[in-house]
Ligand SMILES: Cc1cc2nc3c(=O)[nH]c(=O)nc-3n(C[C@H](O)[C@H](O)[C@H](O)COP(=O)(O)O)c2cc1C
């Protein structure tokens with residue numbers, strides 16, 4: 001690859017790439033993000049390559065169809081996902097066995113294969129193009145929409161979709177102050193949690209005295225249920241790098257770091273490849289594009305500590321130390337990495353920067369609400385039909401996200417709540433489904449935007465258990481440095497555990513509220529400061545569930561193991577032996593033509609019998625807050641002679 | 645692990661003490677766990693006191709200070725998997741293997757760990773064995789999957 005020394009040379013190079021590409025040539029884009037890989041995407045790619053050869057399209061010199069392995073376009077529920085260009089035909093749940101037909105029918109005969117299309121579960125209408133699928137149609141995919149269009153390992157692919165034009169615009173045509181002004185005018189707020197205006201933060205770092213300054217990408221993505229940062233970094237690493245470069249130019253930094261969660265090996269690989277390619281081309285290094293601006297980037301892997309997502313802890317970790325937070329101020333913008341002014345932003349924040357520079361702050365502020373601009377990527381997961389990553393304009397209603405994009409709740413269950421903001425966030429009940437989603441509105445109802453985790457919960461989710469779950473997570477992750485956080489979380493967890501085990505007492509809820517306030521007000525960093533949110537928001541909206549656990553020793557959602565039992569309805573049991581064989585502790589008594597009975601002494605409430613009992617019988621019942629009926633007498637258990 | 649292997653990793657990072665975590669991670673990637681000798685070697689070469697390395701390897705969860713079994717089971721306990729039944733999956737895998745998270749069985753067959761979101765929430769509950777993802781795992785399905793490992 002040539003080393004590019006000026007904007008003109010880069011444009012020349014881009015033209016060269018485009019001239020070699022025929023937009024009419026068929027290209028099969030296959031998502032090979034982690035979700036689709038888990039569903040067998042690698043096997044699909046192999047099968048497609050094999051078929052291309054077999055069906056005579058793969059002559060060494062003149063391949064008639066391209067295969068592009070891309071990052072995640074978001075529709076994980078229906079993976080493996082493929083999109084065939086130029087027609088943009090979208091096939092879902094593709095299996096290796098479909099490869100033959102795809103090449104023969106769609107590539108060669110230009111026919112659409114009906115059975116691989118998206119079918120609307122209600123209207124039964126089929127969607128051919130990716131953009132017609134309701135899941136995508138109701139989104140505004142400014143960032144994640146590019147993922148399916150490029151191979152993240154290819155800088156040429158990124159250049160072909162207009163990559164690094166924003167960098168050129170900034171370096172060649174704008175002063176650092178001008179870049180800063182555009183970002184300030186765009187009003188973009190950080191996507192990593194607190195929603196602090198990025199432009200303001202950049203300005204602090206820029207104005208801090210000192211020649212050595214750093215910029216950092218926070219790719220720690222600690223929220224256990226969010227994976228948009230991973231999708232961006234895995235699927236379009238150059239966009240993040242381009243944003244970082246522009247930020248460094250505006251701030252006056254010459255060194256940058258990417259701090260990536262160690263659970264994301266593919267993201268580390270792809271971003272490392274991207275850095276190398278950018279260095280080779282001269283987009284990183286000395287005198288970038290002849291502008292006189294120098295910049296280099298290093299990747300640093302995290303080592304499994306949630307608190308390292310917090311900026312001061314992250315910086316300590318980058319220095320090779322234990323990631324314990326330190327009190328702010330001084331803020332990193334003044335005293336950050338190795339005590340130098342440092343600007344740290346989230347992956348998605350950085351990925352927005354090229355868009356803002358290219359399209360201008362007016363474009364960006366035209367999307368969203370008064371105080372929250374642009375789009376936000378959410379990971380829409382849990383009890384929702386279309387699980388995946390969704391990018392929507394700020395201000396969209398929760399209902400639109402969950403029902404229009406997400407397709408609603410599966411299995412005709414009833415919606416109960418949606419949890420946003422990860423362990424620092426809160427649960428929002430049905431009555432607020434029509435609220436608009438932005439930083440401030442979410443805060444008003446006791447939740448937060450956080451990094452964009454959105455977990456949908458239905459009637460089978462127990463809200464006491466959810467609160468206990470998050471507190472358990474946080475108690476594991478509290479670094480233990482400050483007492484209010486360490487002890488406050490531990491005490492709250494203890495009470496919640498008692499409640500979920502039927503040992504709750506009158507007054508526990510009030511005690512939880514008191515502890516929550518102390519923990520919130522006295523903790524050193526936001527981990528402790530926001531830890532009470534899951535507790536307070538569930539008490540606020542689901543007090544009746546707390547009461548049921550405490551007073552009636554009942555878990556209405558049948559989740560808390562100590563409060564439930566399983567019972568086989570003798571009128572429905574057909575003695576099919578399935579549960580009896582599957583029970584891991586041999587707690588089911590019975591036999592062929594002998595109605596099965598659960599030995600309550602032995603039963604561990606694992607729920608296997610409930611899970612495996614065929615739905616046509618539906619004989620296993622869950623009970624909570626009521627006694628288990630006495631087993632039917634042995635002599636009445638014989639089913640022989642009865643026809644069932 | 646041989647000292648020269650360790651030295652090579654250290655040299656890759658220019659014997660820079662601020663790369664301590666990265667060096668330890670790389671050693672672990674090669675060896676799957678961090679033996680005491682390796683930790684001592686790193687301390688010596690980087691001139692970092694052992695107490696500091698101790699602090700680091702206990703602070704960060706990624707580090708294993710004990711040998712691992714032939715197969716590493718990771719059960720996702722992220723929020724999406726939790727609401728879809730990960731606790732029951734974890735219970736049943738504990739019953740089947742006889743070990744708790746963080747433990748390895750006596751035959752060195754399985755090691756069990758829990759992990760926050762692995763990014764396949766659509767498939768929850770998710771169990772990852774030696775890097776292979778198994779989705780939509782219920783207690784009874786997990787038994788079928790574990791049977792396939794020797
Ligand atoms: C306990 C804790 C964990 C955090 N984890 C993350 C994280 O995983 N990713 C992230 O971008 N920000 C995380 N943050 C927020 C960062 O401290 C910081 O605000 C953010 O990286 C700034 O970037 P932004 O302004 O672009 O959002 C966390 C904060 C706290 C208190």
Ligand code: FES
Pocket residue numbers: 224225226720721722723724725726760761762763764765766768770
């Ligand atoms: S929560 Fe388990 S994969 Fe995301």
